[in-house]
Amino acid sequence: MKTIEAPAEAEGKNREWSEEILLQEIRAWHRRGRPLYSHYMRQHYQELLAAGIRYFGSWEKAVEAAGISYSEVRRYQRWSKKHIVERIRALHAQGADLSFRALMLSPYAPMVYAAIRPVYFGSWKNALLAAGLAPADIYRYRSWKEADILREIRRLHAEGEDLSSKHMDERANSLIATARRRFGSWGAAVERAGLDYAKIRKRKRWTQAEIVNQIRALRERGVPLTSTEVRNREPSLFAAACKRRFFGSWREAVQAAVGEAAKRD
Template sequence: MATVSSDTVTTRKRKSWSKELVILTIQTRHLNGKILNPQDLQREDSSLLAAGRRYFGSWANALQAAHVPPIRRHWAMHHRRGYWTNDLLLQEIRRHAANGDPLYAHAMQAIDNCLVSAATYHFGSWADALEAAGFDPDAIRATRRHTAASVMEEIQRLLRSGAEVGDTVVRRHDYTLYRAAQKFFGTWQKAVEASRAELRAPRATE
């Protein structure tokens, strides 16, 4: 019976990757709250790490292509797999509330994306995590009253922070912003395009 060498298996794995598959895999891991720092990923999915570096030049570039915020050093050092517990997640949510941070999903993605990802993974959604922490998700959403300008400002803040702005993700995590974008711009995609265009436009100098 013929055997398959490890080199052959590695080659096949390499051929199975593409830029699109690398991006999709990163985004899926991100949404499921799974680790993406290179130190732990080397042990858990070295094939993905190698493919990301091969196609994009570096792992940081691969994360950027997938619209996933870069891994902060302190998260890579202290928030490894198995770090989060339900109690710790609720404690962190309450700490952010005590600090006066806005608790709606997209704002928290920019402030503490690892917390949002982990809470979504453990509780099923950010809204469910907020409710478990003693907050009313509907009341938090209701405090926001959008205008066309505020929609663009919010999207631009997300773009600058590297947060995911795909249609499905935003509809799931920040429906209030999504509906406001539809109201003022027709579709979410048009709102994103308008926000990107304004960011790229050169500013007039005095």
């Protein structure tokens, strides 16, 4: 059988192709879960693409000859807004780098191509926003070194932030995705920052009602409700009360709990 020598580049370097070898390679590429649409192949396995076209007249015919339905590998096939958002969230939970450049060089490039089409989101930024992620955070944390990540974890802890993985995931915070990528897991990153992750996982989840109840309990025990006293005695309560989503300041929290007469700060 006639063979064709492939160009000497990355994949298939100096390889002599035959129809049999070509079809075997297409099937092997497909089994590994790699995309087979032509644009991806042109970037990642140009030699296989070129050989397929030479033997079968088109890449689509080569893929079909390998027993694979080309309609299933087209880059826009089966995508929807819901599917794209779900995939982005799943990748984020896995700690994947969700920057445009990184995904365009990954097997998830078809999703990105679909996402930026006008019929879906029109841009990758809009797709991230639809998935509940902050594009600025995606790019902010992506370039951080390990020391930067650990410093940020310590800063958040000092401010009373809930560092449990559940809370960080709920906030769609890209810091946790970056930390997982660099340290293997969020818990490992927190431990490397010098914190006890076992205690953090058991940390109280605050609500406005719980904050009010805790302030009233302190008052009943005769504890002064000044910011200095409570910050030293109950730092997590103080930090939670001052969060914007609760009361925004200790003064407002005390006012809500016990009224104007009890405010001394």
